[in-house]
Amino acid sequence: VNELEAIARITRRSASPLLGDDCAILRPRPGEDLLVTTDLLLEGVHFEPGKLSARDCGWRALARGLSDIAAMGGAARWCFVSLALPEWADARWLDGFYDGLLALARAHRVQLAGGDLSRTATFACDIVVLGAVPRGKALRRDGGRSGDLICVSGSLGRAAARGYRDRPEPRLALGKLLRSRLKATACLDLSDGLALDLHRLATASGLAAELDASLPIFPGASLDQALHGGEDYELLFTVAPSCKLPATLAGLPLTAIGFLRPGAPGSLLLCGQPLAPHGWDPFQATKRGRKHTGKPL
Amino acid sequence: VNELEAIARITRRSASPLLGDDCAILRPRPGEDLLVTTDLLLEGVHFEPGKLSARDCGWRALARGLSDIAAMGGAARWCFVSLALPEWADARWLDGFYDGLLALARAHRVQLAGGDLSRTATFACDIVVLGAVPRGKALRRDGGRSGDLICVSGSLGRAAARGYRDRPEPRLALGKLLRSRLKATACLDLSDGLALDLHRLATASGLAAELDASLPIFPGASLDQALHGGEDYELLFTVAPSCKLPATLAGLPLTAIGFLRPGAPGSLLLCGQPLAPHGWDPFQATKRGRKHTGKPL
Numbered sequence: 382v383n384e385l386e387a388i389a390r391i392t393r394r395s396a397s398p399l400l401g402d403d404c405a406i407l408r409p410r411p412g413e414d415l416l417v418t419t420d421l422l423l424e425g426v427h428f429e430p431g432k433l434s435a436r437d438c439g440w441r442a443l444a445r446g447l448s449d450i451a452a453m454g455g456a457a458r459w460c461f462v463s464l465a466l467p468e469w470a471d472a473r474w475l476d477g478f479y480d481g482l483l484a485l486a487r488a489h490r491v492q493l494a495g496g497d498l499s500r501t502a503t504f505a506c507d508i509v510v511l512g513a514v515p516r517g518k519a520l521r522r523d524g525g526r527s528g529d530l531i532c533v534s535g536s537l538g539r540a541a542a543r544g545y546r547d548r549p550e551p552r553l554a555l556g557k558l559l560r561s562r563l564k565a566t567a568c569l570d571l572s573d574g575l576a577l578d579l580h581r582l583a584t585a586s587g588l589a590a591e592l593d594a595s596l597p598i599f600p601g602a603s604l605d606q607a608l609h610g611g612e613d614y615e616l617l618f619t620v621a622p623s624c625k626l627p628a629t630l631a632g633l634p635l636t637a638i639g640f641l642r643p644g645a646p647g648s649l650l651l652c653g654q655p656l657a658p659h660g661w662d663p664f665q666a667t668k669r670g671r672k673h674t675g676k677p678l
Numbered sequence: 679v680n681e682l683e684a685i686a687r688i689t690r691r692s693a694s695p696l697l698g699d700d701c702a703i704l705r706p707r708p709g710e711d712l713l714v715t716t717d718l719l720l721e722g723v724h725f726e727p728g729k730l731s732a733r734d735c736g737w738r739a740l741a742r743g744l745s746d747i748a749a750m751g752g753a754a755r756w757c758f759v760s761l762a763l764p765e766w767a768d769a770r771w772l773d774g775f776y777d778g779l780l781a782l783a784r785a786h787r788v789q790l791a792g793g794d795l796s797r798t799a800t801f802a803c804d805i806v807v808l809g810a811v812p813r814g815k816a817l818r819r820d821g822g823r824s825g826d827l828i829c830v831s832g833s834l835g836r837a838a839a840r841g842y843r844d845r846p847e848p849r850l851a852l853g854k855l856l857r858s859r860l861k862a863t864a865c866l867d868l869s870d871g872l873a874l875d876l877h878r879l880a881t882a883s884g885l886a887a888e889l890d891a892s893l894p895i896f897p898g899a900s901l902d903q904a905l906h907g908g909e910d911y912e913l914l915f916t917v918a919p920s921c922k923l924p925a926t927l928a929g930l931p932l933t934a935i936g937f938l939r940p941g942a943p944g945s946l947l948l949c950g951q952p953l954a955p956h957g958w959d960p961f962q963a964t965k966r967g968r969k970h971t972g973k974p975l
Contacts, residue, residue: 402749402750402816402818402819402820402866403715403745403746403747403749403750403819403866403867404713404714404715404746404747404749404750404752404807404809404816405713405714405715406711406712406713406750406811406816407711407712407713407714408711408712408813409706409712411708414703414704414705415703415704415705415706415712416701416702416703416704417701417702417704417756417758417791417792417806417808418700418701418702418792419758419760419792419793419794419804419806420760420794421760421762421794421795421796421802421804423762423796423798423802424798424799425798425799426762426796426797426798427796448700449700449701450700450701452699452700452701453699453700453701453703455701459714461714461716461806463716463717463718463804465718465720465723465802494714495714495715495716496716497716497717497718497804498718499718499720499723499724500723501720501721501722501723501800501802502721502722502799502800503798503799503800503802505718505720505762505798505800505802505804507716507718507760507794507802507804509714509716509758509806510701511714512701514703516705519699519701519703521699522699522700523699569699569700570700
């Protein structure tokens with residue numbers, strides 16, 4: 382497949398003509414803040430080619446970016462896909478990749494607006510997603526206050542227990558409702574594991590976090606997988622203690638699992654015991670699989 | 679270098695604290711269209727690590743994106759850098775890469791607003807640049823009209839003649855003036871060689887292009903390098919035949935090199951002879967160097 386053929390194949394799969402000018406031209410609506418996120422998906426780090434279908438690879442590449450928009454309480458609008466393709470990624474593989482990616486894009490009304498293509502030795506994909514939130518209303522990780530309830534959607538450790546084989550579902554509808562209905566004070570998506578991501582939220586908010594025994598562990602997952610397994614892509618968020626947490630929102634169970642309190646910023650307690658903020662670190666990933674870091678980030 | 683150290687090193691080099699939330703939050707001004715471009719810079723395709731310093735590598739990565747914004751007549755505002763780093767890219771190399779990138783960013787008042795970092799086997803960088811133009815005023819490649827003069831800035835073949843060793847200077851000031859003062863009808867940047875890029879402009883505009891003998895060839899460059907060598911990053915643009923082309927603009931010489939006329943869209947003539955639209959194609963690049971494609975794109 383050469384560059385022109387690749388572009389033609391992608392354009393056929395996309396609803397809109399893709400390429401042409403040096404930049405995509407976007408017209409965000411007034412009164413909105415623009416959200417931008419970039420996410421790498423790399424052969425040997427985030428996936429092994431033989432173990433993930435082309436469609437699942439495309440789905441996963443976009444899901445990572447959409448999940449970041451969800452965590453800010455935003456609506457996703459546009460995506461850009463930059464692909465460095467090795468020899469094994471032939472025309473059929475490329476078709477599958479974009480079919481998977483565009484299936485997820487369509488489900489969330491996200492428009493493929495551009496990207497870059499090249500040959501290389503090792504597959505690399507960089508996904509850029511642009512989204513929007515009402516001005517000044519983005520959910521951030523630094524907004525947690527002392528006494529706020531720490532909550533999660535869905536269950537924890539599912540991806541690790543299943544060997545990271547699922548198609549993750551970005552929680553965009555939930556993120557919007559956390560912002561508009563529950564007035565969440567802070568939020569991020571569980572991409573790198575509860576312990577590490579909660580450590581990040583608590584550090585940014587300048588508080589300690591205390592977890593109780595109410596973790597919604599995915600059936601079959603171990604406590605270790607629930608605490609330190611990445612790629613669950615559920616939302617971790619905090620709400621005011623006065624918030625009446627619904628049992629479900631956007632079709633997902635919500636569980637209060639602890640609270641923020643004064644203390645060493647980012648320090649974690651689980652049932653009164655210190656909990657190390659271990660999780661997924663791409664700098665520690667090996668060819669043989671995902672590795673949890675021993676170093677506090 | 680681990681992820682946290684890498685982020686700390688980048689933050690120290692950047693004027694603003696970089697990382698934290700899942701997305702960067704941008705607030706474009708009303709009345710503007712947003713421009714977005716993504717550009718890959720890959721080891722073995724766009725550069726060889728031993729032959730390009732870390733600083734030049736960082737500079738070049740951003741220059742590619744800024745040049746795309748220049749070609750649309752826009753102002754660059756924000757950049758995002760996603761880096762997949764192999765073992766040879768140590769902390770010192772990373773420092774140099776960002777020093778080079780940020781030197782160029784500062785020169786054009788572009789803010790580093792985020793990115794992604796990972797380890798990998800082969801170096802890959804994806805640069806995203808966001809810019810802006812007054813609403814509806816972006817220069818596009820499909821606006822050329824029959825009779826329009828074809829013009830270029832600077833000289834052609836310089837990068838090829840010098841072995842692609844220069845730090846390319848994105849023509850942002852010129853692009854803005856082409857839009858606002860000369861009312862250019864179409865524009866793109868010469869990233870892949872005059873013949874190929876002019877072929878793209880003419881194809882998009884539905885016209886043929888005729889070049890005369892007035893090409894501003896860089897001293898020491900061959901005609902082949904001027905026509906088919908990439909990475910000059912000068913601007914190729916068209917203006918109405920009534921336009922009084924200044925000798926220089928934004929400090930750069932401007933040269934009229936031909937005109938658009940009715941004919942097979944994208945077909946090229948040089949001094950009356952057919953000219954093949956050969957140029958730089960990343961799908962044809964080899965480890966041993968840049969290769970010109972024999973296939974018409």
